[in-house]
Amino acid sequence: MPQPPAGGSLSVPRAAGTIAGLPGGGRIAVWQGFASALAMAVGGLGVGWMANGSSLIRVPFFIVLRDNPVLVVLCTVLVASGGLLLVRAWLRLGQRVGDWTGVHPRVAVRIAALWCAPFMVTFPLLSRDVYAYIGQGRLMAAGLDPYVNGISALNNYHNLGPDSLWTEAPTPYGPLFLWIEQGIVWLSGGNLEVAIVLFRLVAVGGVALCAVAVVGLAEHFGLGTSKTLWLTVVNPLFVINFVASIHNDALMLGLLLLGLLAAVRRRPVLAVVIVTVSILIKPITILALPFIGLIWAGRDAGWGRRILYWAATAAISLALLAAAGAVSGLWFGWVPAMATPGALWIWYAPFGLLSVIAGDITQLAGGDPDLVAGLIKRVGTIVGAVIALWFILRGRSDQVFLRMALAFTAVVMTASMIQPWYITWLMALFALVGVRKGWQLLAYYLVTVFFTVIAITDQLDVFEWIPLAVVRAVAIVLSVAFVSYMVLWDWKTRVLFAPLIPSRSRTP
Template identity: 50%
Template sequence: MTSTHSARPEVSNKVSSKSLRKLPFRTGTADSALWQGFAGSVMLLLGSFGVGWLASSSVLIRNPLFILARTTPVAVITATVLLCVGAVLMLRAWLRLRQHLAGWDASSRPILIKALILWVAPMMLALPLFSRDSYAYIGQGRLMLEGLNPYTDGISSLNNYYLLGPDTLWTEAPTPYGPLWLWLEQIAVLLPSHSPEIALIPFRLACLAGVILLAIYVPKLAARHGFNPQRALWLVVLNPVVLINFIASVHNDALMLGLVVAGIYYASAKRPVLGILLVTASIAIKPITLIALPFVGLLWAGSQAGWVRKFGLWAATLGISTAIMAFMGAINGLGFGWLAALQTPGTVWIWYAPVGLFSNVVGFVVGFFGSAGPAVTDVIQNMGQIASILLVMALAFLPVKAAAAPFTEKFDAGTPVLEESQRYSQAVLRRMAWAFAAVVLMAPMIQPWYMLWLLAFFAVTGIAEGWQLRTALYLTAFFTMIALTDQLSVFPWIPVVLIRAVAIVVGLAGVLYIMFWDKKTRGLFVPRRGLVRAGEAPQN
């Protein structure tokens, strides 16, 4: 079946009867995956009571049940095990859901939405997990409330700032967030309560709004480019790394990503001004999405545009966005202070970031023979940053040629036919995905949620069955594991090394079991047992 040449082509969701006989998944058992994911989410909720983050000023910290859960070594270990098992269950449920719904017809969507509701609901009630950023948000809101400038003053400028519970990395650092998020932070601390848990509610709701935006616009963008919207919804929005980092960890990247995906959808659908407004709102949350602006300009210009039109619409795109940001800066009195904050040099790196690992290894070797090690590390990291900027510029300025035919998931029923504008949109957004990838891969620090930017942008421009999908699955398993071994709230008299060792052993064992020993899921990771043909699920 082929679609008509419309703005939103009908994506082929049918599988022939011959193919159905080859598909070993059972659509009738999808509920088991739904409830398995729900059980995992509940375990994350329960585990958060023992090792989730509480501010020192929280009233919960004096509750007898929380005292028992957080001060008794056996209870803390139990909470850690619950976290790990819960996350592993969510990962397995996500994989099994794909196997049950591998046909991806229209009936899949209600099941996916039901899964999203069930898996998100318990985590909305959990204490912040694996990150204290949400308490830094409260501190930055207090700075705003007291008339201080969060772009120049750290949270340590506040009296008794340590009672708010922020990570020490934030106590001296200026905020890198835009004016829209600063307003939300200020509103949160204005709520009629002195409880940090009450102040967290607006942040949790904002993150939920971001996930909802992704659930709406990721399928729309995928369908516009000829890809199955249900498959994209599963791959991106129900991804356990998305739900853990955006809902359980309360990262504002959720709202940032939801707004930018909505913006590029409207820009690709020939509503450029609305697209620019939404992308600018995303920048006003976290300015990294400035990267999207030149590609929005390319979408506005169209596939037949010459250089005069391109530069004119690039200027218009930047002008509209800058005017909006200037207006916000005038209202809060902070102007473009976030630009200076973006230039704050990074002081952290992580072993799985290529530039971070390479720069620090070289710096260590040089430092072993002299005193220039730190300088060498800084030079390599600065070179990586410059290289990422040059790559983004090249991806934006080199001519974009729409593919002759769309790259799609192929079922026996055929491939949708797209208009040139849709193929051009796919090519532009693929360039944008690589631009974000360049910035992430060239950074010395790669946080687990950075992977989610790339997952969303690549998914709406095509992730094929086979090695491409397996790469996404491996990354999901890896970053699920990384989340489990990240920050856990443990009192000083309980050995943090012991608790982290428990998390590593239980989490790694669970993830490796799913990848290589579980008869129901290992075929997704091991090529010889994997997807024999595009559109076919692995042997159960």
């Protein structure tokens, strides 16, 4: 097989940069992944999110597909099995390729594009956040402040299809994303399907930025470029959460990684500007600024120099944020609005689960459950912030990326709500630190499997007269059965999870 040029540049002879250049087994895995994504996209026509105001809701094809319980269950099976088979194809791709140094980065990028393509022509899958984006864009177009008003301020807002959380709550997104929302609402002329396509194109643009930045950062750190792309943009969590579900995290993460690439290439001011643009999409990436200040200060900088460059980083970013706030007229309204996701909880978030248990106990004792639950969530937020601050202030000067990955992990894992797409931020950062064979790669596999299962069993759109509990039970049972098969009985994939299995079970 032709070897890639030194450094993994995307400039390569045409034959070496195509999927045909993969080993035979690798090509099989690629097309298995495409078929899996296609199955999910087809199933999404039946259980993907369709707003009441959609122009397609009265089309006979969709009426039959979404009104018939048997067809709804079939679509659920397609979505769940497609998602799990996509994970298996990703695992098998890694196995069959083996040594990624002989694969050019362009091949990995094309695999990601192939796996993302089917989702461009289906309804939003496993999340309806895009309908909240559309509603917030309409708020902007109507001259209303999304940091003060929920989507319920619009006439007939229920036809837009947003989650009930966003009907009353302010948006936690930055002003740049609000402008994007407003622009897409204007370009779509109020057509929900056109707006969905445009938001998907924005998400694809974010994935493209991720790919460019991952290539540059992997080269800088001396990592296998194609393998790092396989761990990130080819990963099913990226494909599903960014393109199928249409989350603005794709653009946020793409800009963050691009800013970090500028930082390691010794263009610190540009790095601060790009990361600030990322903050204007979703403010969580403000956490990266102190680490950019550390990179700017230099490897062996003392405390005086660190403080100086932290101050310079903060000043540049704050000036840009203030300018954006002044132009939009919304200023820093996103700061208090960032508390919106904190009102939620999920069972696998430690502080979220603890808040609910403590609240229930308090209620049984005659106390105020909301007060206690809110206090525990606040404690979780403070704990995450303190741990992140520790990683900013302490540690070896040559471990900035590792410390940044751990700081983001602390903030995510101490939140009361951990969404599957949050995990993509962490996976990208850890992949750029370097994922070694052994327990690190195993952890990567387990996280991918777990959060894919969470995604495909959590949000399915069915009519009120079709029992949602039954439909979700089908997805859950299928997921548990397939994961058990893949881990315990599939002789091709079970070797990847061998350390988790008792020795007698691993014997052929």
